[in-house]
Amino acid sequence: MNPVSAAAIVVSYNRRALLEECVEALLAQTWPVDAIYVVDNGSNDGSREYLAAVEAKHDRVFVVLSESNTGGAGGFARGISTAFAKGFDWYWLMDDDAEPMPDALEKLLVSKDAARTDVVALCGTVFGIDRRVQFWHQGTFDERMRLIVSMPEHHAAASFKTDYMSFVGACIRHDAIQRVGFPAHEYFVWNDDVEYTARLSRIGELRCVTASQMTHKDGENRDMIQRPRSLRAWIETRRMPAATQWKYACGLRNYVDMVFRHRGPAPFWAASIFARRLVRILVFGDRRFSVIVLYVRYFEQAVGRRQFDTVRPTDWKRSLGDS
Template structure:
């Protein structure tokens, strides 16, 4: 592993912000407005629209001459989920020659000095995650460590930072992932087959196998959408949806393939992780959404995961050609 990036000072123009959006133009507008206030600004902004039916295209075009950065807008013919959107956004950014790709959803704002803060770490690391403020201004805790044998986040990984200002991670989150093109070239694009959920965890894990990946003690984003949650003190549990419940279980079939391909699959412990994931979703239903309606989606996802895991034709995403 290496933690040394390309030599020389960070050039903001080498960075691309890649955003995925779907029928949330009111949130996208806030993100685009925050980009106009950035100092410095990125060289380009890529917007991948997952076949929105609202006024997203109009909102995007209204900012074309205001961003202070090149704007690439790609409207897809169908909704490919966050996974497909980020795969396409990274492809567009990579093919445009971007050195750094900063991925984010449409329900965040960028803090004005966010890119400058990320840039200060770019000479040391090639896979970086900044911190976020939650909707209410509190510090958002993200589970940055995965238990690979179990295939689940470690919920009590330390939240604090020492004097180094960073902690090593082996996961990823597409709400703020800042990644160098060299790593993307080695591990390929995010896998669109996930549709939603576990895609960024697996992608971050793949990146951590190639380079030292870190979360840094720098607040760079603010979430702009309020989500119902159960406050457990030091941690919280967000509300979900039936679609998420299905994919969080189904996509463990894809996780199993990735772990198996890279020699990290441990059948018994992974099965325990699957049971823990199922149990966590039942707790989410009971204590956050106060219902057990939705359990059928967990069961259906579990069944489909077994089918996916038995697919002998499955192959991981291929590496991309290295571009100087």
């Protein structure tokens, strides 16, 4: 029996193939995971049938079904609260597109950082499918709470201190959750992990244990910045298609709300942030009226003039008339 217990929490939506790889990797950990909670956000691609089969086969797997898509934020909030009620020592978080290496959990929990009582959360190094480190999963904040991502020299050390970490491999102590509560479920997607781990950093230290590794299969490496070679290419990188604005508007709303929570209200700054985004949309976007309305609505939510009410991606697609 392990000296400390750990529960894994996976949030999934309509990515059965990736989900299977994630669950199999969790079942094969060299430090056995005591329980695996999979929150399914209303999948209709066969994920639920797979989960029913794996739950019947493995007594460590527990499936939490949601009747609608509550986003990553809602999924993690529900998953953590469900597992927390059972009283594990650590809670290891990831989306279905993450695949931990076989010794990823062991590297975290046998580390010197795990033995420190002032360390409230751990994470490891995250690689993309191209095997390049995705540095943006950890980092620090500047005075305006803009994110400053980790650097290669940080990952050359055995571990390093970080102000935030993504939910791609965050491993959080039970008593830390007891003190700060659960993630902001109303965020739906983006910045819920940054806000939550910033909360954790107020009560203790966050450490990245670089020997613990996992692959993140989102197919995007945000650290790979390439200079456009032509004006046309530069314009293409600035495009703001209407179809994607449901999540970009949501992320901006959540970021402003996060800054208000941790740095205090700054309505004029918030107005300038949203105004710059709208200017970019007018110059490079599809210039749909519905997009402008969405940003105005989210601005009002971000500054506290409206309750949070997120437009779901399926509803957004329908509103644009896309099939």
